[in-house]
Amino acid sequence: MKSVILGVTGSIAAYKGADICSSLAKNDIDVHVIMTQGATKFIQPLTFQSLTRNKVYTDIFQEKDPSEVKHISLSQKASCFVVAPATANVIAKLAHGIADDMLSAVALVSSNIPRIIAPAMNTKMYENPITQENLEKLKRHDFIIIEPKTSRLACGVVGKGALANVNEIVEKILNEVNA
Numbered sequence: 001m002k003s004v005i006l007g008v009t010g011s012i013a014a015y016k017g018a019d020i021c022s023s024l025a026k027n028d029i030d031v032h033v034i035m036t037q038g039a040t041k042f043i044q045p046l047t048f049q050s051l052t053r054n055k056v057y058t059d060i061f062q063e064k065d066p067s068e069v070k071h072i073s074l075s076q077k078a079s080c081f082v083v084a085p086a087t088a089n090v091i092a093k094l095a096h097g098i099a100d101d102m103l104s105a106v107a108l109v110s111s112n113i114p115r116i117i118a119p120a121m122n123t124k125m126y127e128n129p130i131t132q133e134n135l136e137k138l139k140r141h142d143f144i145i146i147e148p149k150t151s152r153l154a155c156g157v158v159g160k161g162a163l164a165n166v167n168e169i170v171e172k173i174l175n176e177v178n179a
Contacts, residue, residue: 002177003030005074005110007083007103008048009090010038012154013120013163018043020084021051023170029177032074033057034103036090057102074106079177081110084146085120085163088131094143095134111141114176118146118169123159146172 004024008017017039021031033048034057045056057074075081083090083103090103094117099105107115117138125131126148135145146169151162163169 001028001030002079003032003077004173004177005032005034005078005081005106006048007034007036007081007086007090007107008039008043009036009083009085009087009103010041011085011087011120011163012042013085014039014042016163016166017084018047018051019166020082020169020173021048023166024173025051027170027174029174030054032078034074034106036087036101036103038087038089059102075110075113078110078113080114080116080173081107082116082118082169082173083107084116084118084169086117088119088121088125088128088134091117091119091131091134091138095137114144114179115142116144116146116169116172116176118164119148119161120163121148121161122153122155123157123161126159126161144172144176 024031031052048056093104099108146164149162150160152158
């Protein structure tokens with residue numbers, strides 16, 4: 001069975017991670033979810049645990065088995081690493097190799113598998129030159145970026161920054177996993 005690591009970050013779009021999990025599971029993909037602390041403010045880990053039947057990781061120090069370093073072993077078993085939604089904060093951390101939580105640490109050790117980033121944030125944050133530079137840097141390091149769509153955002157503004165359609169994200173993941 002193919003395995004995908006799905007990172008969910010602190011975006012209002014975090015709930016769409018549940019739809020991504022459900023769709024992947026229906027395609028016989030074993031999904032392992034890593035949530036940032038911010039993501040847990042929008043959706044509970046229990047939702048993902050119920051959909052995946054796997055433990056959800058929120059803390060790099062959640063080591064139950066001392067013989068296994070989880071942020072390494074997760075990556076070794078995975079066919080693809082995905083962050084959807086990806087906030088500007090997580091994008092910046094990944095672009096600069098910062099590994100100070102479970103998600104960014106797993107991203108850093110997942111350089112041998114396809115890595116997909118689906119940004120979701122306010123238009124001004126997305127269009128900020130720093131965010132754009134970080135996305136370009138990730139592309140240079142072989143990350144696949146799924147562009148956000150233009151829509152009404154949580155702040156009430158219509159602009160580019162909404163998470164891409166779940167079907168588009170799932171299709172890209174399946175293409176990478178089955179390549």
